Amino acid sequence: MSLSLQSPLSSALSSRSSFLQKGGGGGEGRLRLLSGSLSSNSIFFKLHNPSFPQIRASSLDAGASTELDAVSSLSEIVPDTVVFDDFQKFPPTAATVSSSLLLGICSLPDTIFRSAVDTALADSGCSSLENDVLRLSCFANKALVNVGGDLSKLVPGRVSTEVDARLAYDTHGIIRKVHDLLKSYGEIDVPPERLLFKIPATWQGIEASRLLESEGIQTHLTFVYSFVQAAAAAQAGASVIQIFVGRLRDWSRNHSGDPEIEAALKRGEDPGLALSIDALIQVTKAYNYIHKYGYKSKLMAAAVRNKQDLFSLLGVDYIIAPLKVMESLKESITTPDEKYSFVRRLSPHSAAAYSFSEEELIKWDQLSLASAMGPASVELLAAGLDGYVNQAKRVEELFAKIWPPPNV
Numbered sequence: 001m002s003l004s005l006q007s008p009l010s011s012a013l014s015s016r017s018s019f020l021q022k023g024g025g026g027g028e029g030r031l032r033l034l035s036g037s038l039s040s041n042s043i044f045f046k047l048h049n050p051s052f053p054q055i056r057a058s059s060l061d062a063g064a065s066t067e068l069d070a071v072s073s074l075s076e077i078v079p080d081t082v083v084f085d086d087f088q089k090f091p092p093t094a095a096t097v098s099s100s101l102l103l104g105i106c107s108l109p110d111t112i113f114r115s116a117v118d119t120a121l122a123d124s125g126c127s128s129l130e131n132d133v134l135r136l137s138c139f140a141n142k143a144l145v146n147v148g149g150d151l152s153k154l155v156p157g158r159v160s161t162e163v164d165a166r167l168a169y170d171t172h173g174i175i176r177k178v179h180d181l182l183k184s185y186g187e188i189d190v191p192p193e194r195l196l197f198k199i200p201a202t203w204q205g206i207e208a209s210r211l212l213e214s215e216g217i218q219t220h221l222t223f224v225y226s227f228v229q230a231a232a233a234a235q236a237g238a239s240v241i242q243i244f245v246g247r248l249r250d251w252s253r254n255h256s257g258d259p260e261i262e263a264a265l266k267r268g269e270d271p272g273l274a275l276s277i278d279a280l281i282q283v284t285k286a287y288n289y290i291h292k293y294g295y296k297s298k299l300m301a302a303a304v305r306n307k308q309d310l311f312s313l314l315g316v317d318y319i320i321a322p323l324k325v326m327e328s329l330k331e332s333i334t335t336p337d338e339k340y341s342f343v344r345r346l347s348p349h350s351a352a353a354y355s356f357s358e359e360e361l362i363k364w365d366q367l368s369l370a371s372a373m374g375p376a377s378v379e380l381l382a383a384g385l386d387g388y389v390n391q392a393k394r395v396e397e398l399f400a401k402i403w404p405p406p407n408v
């Protein structure tokens with residue numbers, strides 16, 4: 001059977017062109033690429049002065065550098081790129097491919113990734129599957145891999161591929177899915193060392209990560225909202241552990257009965273602007289645990305909403321920063337003296353000095369993890385999974401509408 005590669009998506013999608021405008025937290029159709037740091041020199045800033053003056057880029061003189069240079073020397077700052085134009089401004093060095101990205105690509109009339117999706121929908125192996133569910137899942141996998149393959153040519157770093165969140169509680173299902181994705185990547189010559197597989201940090205996801213890492217397959221555990229998930233992920237040997245600090249702050253703010261929030265409000269602090277104490281505690285403990293005990297994992301802080309969030313995380317291995325924060329950091333100039341305003345909050349040195357309780361140093365298992373996670377991480381994990389499941393279903397619904405292409 002010969003299948004056309006002539007953009008079978010176009011007609012079905014002509015009414016879906018507004019995905020990219022919807023924006024918002026983790027919103028649909030946002031195209032997320034991860035760029036590396038712009039500077040690698042290591043300066044250690046000693047003093048903290050949150051009200052340091054900001055000078056516009058036009059007045060840059062010898063000896064001045066940007067805030068972005070300054071913070072990039074302490075953490076790898078990863079732009080959370082949402083549109084293709086940002087490639088020019090913040091060239092990506094790594095990328096994530098997800099259902100959300102597929103929805104975004106399908107909503108655009110003409111993108112460099114569109115033919116990757118069309119090619120997936122023309123895959124004869126998938127087309128020949130009689131079972132509708134299997135066929136749609138096959139198309140979705142191929143689309144992820146084809147887009148991931150294109151991204152691997154654009155970025156020098158690793159491409160992280162989202163694993164279907166419907167498998168979040170099925171260790172062997174996750175492993176089978178990753179093996180399938182890896183096989184498809186092999187067919188288009190993308191080697192495993194260029195790949196990460198993004199898996200939800202449920203206990204079953206953490207177990208899958210442990211087994212996959214033991215085969216040399218790199219994993220990226222996401223939806224981490226607590227130190228205990230991060231510790232279990234580190235024990236599993238996950239390559240990347242992604243903790244969503246801003247969502248923890250939002251959770252605290254939305255549970256105003258929380259005594260910490262009440263106390264912050266009484267002190268006149270706005271819990272909506274500063275990272276909540278709990279978010280800072282979880283990320284600090286996660287970082288210290290990984291670095292004190294020599295785990296190979298890298299900790300990635302995500303859902304950073306403003307510069308103050310970012311400043312309070314300096315030293316963490318990676319920080320994903322929205323473009324507006326990146327731009328503001330790039331436009332703000334520091335003079336050599338002002339550089340000392342930046343404080344490295346997290347470092348291997350401070351990690352070494354940190355004390356954990358005996359209960360925190362256990363070998364985590366399903367039961368201990370479940371009883372230690374706490375309401376914020378339980379609720380946020382469930383909400384994150386719901387979002388990903390919804391996006392995965394929408395991709396399949398979309399593919400079901402447009403397959404077979406009209407001229408088959």
Ligand SMILES: O=C(CO)[C@@H](O)[C@H](O)[C@H](O)[C@H](O)COP(=O)(O)O
Binds near residue numbers: 302
């Ligand atoms: O997960 C990745 C990349 O792997 C990020 O794009 C990630 O989705 C974003 O940093 C966060 O989701 C942003 O947080 P929020 O605004 O959705 O709460």
